[in-house]
Amino acid sequence: MVERTSKFLLIVAVSVCFMLILYQYVGPGLSLGSPSGRSYPEELDLFPTPDPHYVKKYYFPVRELERELAFDMKGEDVIVFLHIQKTGGTTFGRHLVQNVRLEVPCDCRPGQKKCTCYRPNRRETWLFSRFSTGWSCGLHADWTELTNCVPGVLDRRESAAAKTPR
Numbered sequence: 001m002v003e004r005t006s007k008f009l010l011i012v013a014v015s016v017c018f019m020l021i022l023y024q025y026v027g028p029g030l031s032l033g034s035p036s037g038r039s040y041p042e043e044l045d046l047f048p049t050p051d052p053h054y055v056k057k058y059y060f061p062v063r064e065l066e067r068e069l070a071f072d073m074k075g076e077d078v079i080v081f082l083h084i085q086k087t088g089g090t091t092f093g094r095h096l097v098q099n100v101r102l103e104v105p106c107d108c109r110p111g112q113k114k115c116t117c118y119r120p121n122r123r124e125t126w127l128f129s130r131f132s133t134g135w136s137c138g139l140h141a142d143w144t145e146l147t148n149c150v151p152g153v154l155d156r157r158e159s160a161a162a163k164t165p166r
Contacts, residue, residue: 073102077126078126078128078154079126079128080129080150081096081127081130082143082146083129083130083140085140093129096129097129097131097132098115104119113134114132114134115132116132117132124157128150128154136153137149137153
């Protein structure tokens with residue numbers, strides 16, 4: 001008799017715990033009402049008035065954000081990929097050299113992190129990134145370092161490619 005009672009109490013306790021957990025996780029998503037009896041509006045405005053201390057530092061006009069630029073891979077255009085830490089830049093940079101469908105795909109060798117991304121019919125690179133040129137401008141170079149460094153690195157690479165016998 002004691003054994004049946006303890007099993008029954010165990011089943012009741014487990015059922016109550018299950019119902020409490022179910023109410024905690026599923027209940028807030030349902031419109032079951034609030035404990036205080038007040039109903040809340042559907043969309044709660046967390047910031048009804050703008051913060052007077054917030055100063056808009058950068059303004060990007062819509063026409064600048066929606067502009068389209070023509071990239072001529074067969075010409076002289078170069079994409080410079082600015083790698084920013086903790087933003088998914090490594091994944092996106094790897095995607096640029098491995099998964100983008102190109103006329104001449106990047107040559108990625110197993111065991112190497114760098115890939116060679118040449119223009120069609122020329123041995124010049126169209127992509128300046130950590131996965132195509134390595135850390136040519138230093139580890140995690142920022143915008144100012146890249147703008148000062150990239151033209152010199154590309155000139156050195158082109159002059160070295162011109163000196164190699166064909």
